[in-house]
Amino acid sequence: MTHVLKIENLHVSVGDKPILRGVNLTINHGETHALMGPNGSGKSTLGLAIMGHPGYEITEGSISLDGEDVLEMEVNERARAGIFMAFQRPMAIPGVKMADFLRHASTNVRRPDRKEGEDLIPMREFRKELKDKMSHLQMDVEFARRYVNDGFSGGEMKRAEILQLAMLQPKFAILDETDSGLDADAVRLASESIADIGHQKMGLLIITHHDKLLEHNPPEFTHVMLGGRLVETGGKELAEELHQHGYERIRNAYPDAEAANQEMLAEEALA
């Protein structure tokens, strides 16, 4: 069976402010989708809403995974069902070692019915796997002993997110600007790693401003978000066009969405 993540007519508000205004998107396992759009258009909101962030209220529409209602699931149930997001700004958890965090996370995701306190993946087995994956990502093993994202540089945080992607092997992964804030070499490494781990092995939703990431992970579909809606969908040539020429054509073509986008940006600035 091919896994399907299906988003239909999704409306999302933060407080009483509508952000997403009817998003439709179907991702099949193995497909790569690029999600592009100007700042403030609602790209990260879509990711956080799929994960179930408590600050994002679904006012209309549905999300399903293989026919199961995702909106009925707790955040942790979504993760265990195989949905992953690499955060744009991951949180630090001082005092908790990356290795311990990942061992718990990997066990939870691989054994979705696991109750707290039940056995984790055996230490030897886990260590070996972690070591292999880290060396594959050209990460120093010392990294596993550091506290989760605590004192990490921007680049280290992004690489830690990619390591988690590699360990958790989700069915669907949302990568929220996993290439931003990195220098050219780091972007290339991240792009290659993602291609290696995820391309065609998962359903990928890549939120990005760079073309490097998409060069290594050529999308079957490119979606453009503006004012909380997907206003256009095309192939990888659409992504190339936007990289070269920006959003001018899109903004002019969809004046209503552009107006909504400007409104959201203005409110964000006020907040």
Place this chain on the structure above:
Amino acid sequence: MPAAAPLHIKSNHFTDHSIKMTSTTLPAFDATGFDALTAGVSEPDWLKQLRREAFEHANAMQWPERRSEEWIRTDIRTFQLSKFHAPVALETKPETDTIHQLVDGVDLGGRIETIDSQITQCELSDELAAKGVVFCSLSDAAKSHSELVREHLFSTFDPDHDRFAALHTAFEKGGQFLYVPKNVVVEQPLHIGSILTDGGSDTTHTLIVIEEGAQATVLHEYNSVDSKAAGLHLGGVELIQKANSHLRYVSLQEWGHKTYHFAQQKALVGRDATLQWTIAAMGSQLSKVNQSVDLIGKRAECQVNGVMFTEARQHLAYHTQQYHRAPDCRSDFLYKSAQQDQSRSVWRGMIKVDPGAQKTDGYQRNDNLVLSEAARADSIPGLEIEADDVRCTHGSTTAKVDEEQIFYARCRGFTRKEATRMIVIGFFQQIFDRISIESVRDALGDAIARQVREYD
């Protein structure tokens, strides 16, 4: 209503019985109780005299004034001494095998267990005894090593500090004495387990004397027979370290949650001596502890690792003092506390530096993690510095668990509870990283993990 009748009778019977118990058989903290307690022990005259004076002082003293700075945050109006009885002999010894938490996998050199201030176990390895180590009840030591005990007992604990201290001194029973002679290195940890039954009293005084060049590790834990148990602890700890001695002292307080805990826990650290003191407090209904370390010889060092975790309506107040009385000394106090439900913790720290204590290096920090809206943490760092060439730093933080952290962990498959537990344990990790004894790290980690609640 006939159905209610048997219950009524039963309850009457029970009430009568308990009144009879308290009025006729159990001694109070009064003159009769004092006479009964002192009549039952044979001890040197100097100690009898000390008790007598303390009892008279206790009678002349009032309970602490709520307006005083020392007690302004700690309300003791619910405490009634008359609800407790002076230590009495146990009728039956409860099962205590599973109570101690710090002994798992540890090869002990000796152990003393008390239940309600009564010594129930007292062992020391032959090897250590042969080296001149003394590890026994304080009352035995007062007879067998009278001068040694006399020299050190109450050399840093102040019986006149308040009425609790005076009562402790007058009614002291079941205390422990450790003496490590000059240059003797005790490798195996020594264990002290103080246990309270439900409604029991513990007035034990712990006196530890580490002679010049000697070393020891002492694991001391305070437990009740069950986590809800009531009780009273009027306690005292004195750690006396001579020059170039090294002591690791761990105390884990997990009294039942209806227990009152009043104590002075003090150390004197001599020249070139080091003290690592780990102090964890998770039990009791109300605790008021004065902890102090006096650095009295050049280059003395102490590290204090404090862990507090409160829940329900617990109130834990720890007043700590690091007192630099000699030059070139270092003190490093780190207290981390988490509060949940409607509980409250008070931490009041002081670095005190005498005029002659130049080149002091003093550090003091208290971090709080407040886990619920109704919980509260008071953190009052302080400095009192009379020397001009010192480096003293202090700080305190109070924060809540960040919902974004929880969300992040949940996105990795952690349940909310599992995420909270992980974040709380992570918060304490900095302390665990400083503790060099594995069994202590494990026991503290377990104790903290047990206590973390489900949060919505």
